[in-house]
């Protein structure tokens with residue numbers, strides 16, 4: 001069958017961690033007979049130098065032709081100051097990648113606030129309270145006079161239903177099969193109410209999974225006290241923005257925070273961390289988050305397309321990364337090791 005995947009390196013450490021990700025994905029694909037057609041596309045500084053634009057037309061045209069892509073971090077520091085053509089590519093919105101999927105997993109030998117944590121967060125990212133994403137034109141915020149500011153929150157049945165469905169589809173593949181819908185329906189009766197209604201509706205189609213509902217303030221506390229009890233967590237944009245960072249903080253922070261933005265047919269692998277200009281060019285960036293984002297892309301495409309070779313390649317990467325972390329011989333400095341970015345990538349390839 002085969003897949004077509006674009007490579008967007010981004011800026012700063014993106015130029016270091018994205019190539020490691022491609023290396024690992026290529027090695028895993030070779031093991032399982034998965035054919036991947038790779039399409040490097042210019043973005044960020046490279047796009048700016050080549051075309052005068054950080055989100056060139058060739059990038060947008062190219063992305064329409066692929067199953068998914070690797071998106072390295074975009075950095076402000078990589079551009080001349082006050083460059084008016086600088087933009088952080090709004091690819092999520094343009095390609096309607098409606099859910100940000102963020103797994104949070106602790107490892108026994110990596111320092112973290114909690115052990116035994118294994119949660120997948122799904123945050124709706126095309127509506128909610130984020131001003132840029134809720135309106136077609138203008139913004140979701142306005143100030144009628146200097147004493148009043150007003151912000152809008154948008155929840156649609158379509159948006160709530162599809163993120164809930166994506167959560168149950170993931171829960172179905174996991175041993176505990178528990179979906180926790182996070183909202184605050186008793187206060188936000190209409191917006192949170194609609195989100196909760198759609199979660200309940202979708203739950204009826206997944207009798208093998210269980211739905212529980214937790215109010216967002218209680219969730220913030222429970223995550224700190226007993227994160228081990230959660231499996232898949234689904235929520236609206238703003239609540240998810242906060243809870244996913246809290247989740248990453250539970251297990252060791254940015255070095256261990258992969259992510260995948262999913263749409264109906266395409267997905268974008270994007271780690272939580274930024275372009276880390278403070279360590280760029282030193283070869284010490286931790287490639288875990290980007291590699292595991294690539295792993296999530298293969299897993300998602302494998303499930304969506306029924307592509308066994310992609311699913312197997314994704315499973316192999318999980319095993320290999322787990323082995324390298326457990327052995328702790330080839331870890332980057334942020335994880336307490338002495339390895340370079342490429343040495344950690346090589347160790348993962350060897351473990352495959």
Ligand code: NAD
Nearest residue numbers: 073074075076077254273274275276277278279285286334
């Ligand atoms: P950052 O995530 O780049 O860095 C925060 C701290 O974490 C730094 O000390 C950095 O060295 C460290 N860090 C981050 N990733 C690491 C990794 N893989 N390995 C080891 N250490 C790592 O956040 P920031 O400094 O606030 O932002 C830097 C730039 O990145 C800014 O221009 C910001 O706008 C941009 N940014 C981009 C994205 C994105 O494109 N998705 C996301 C966040 C920030």
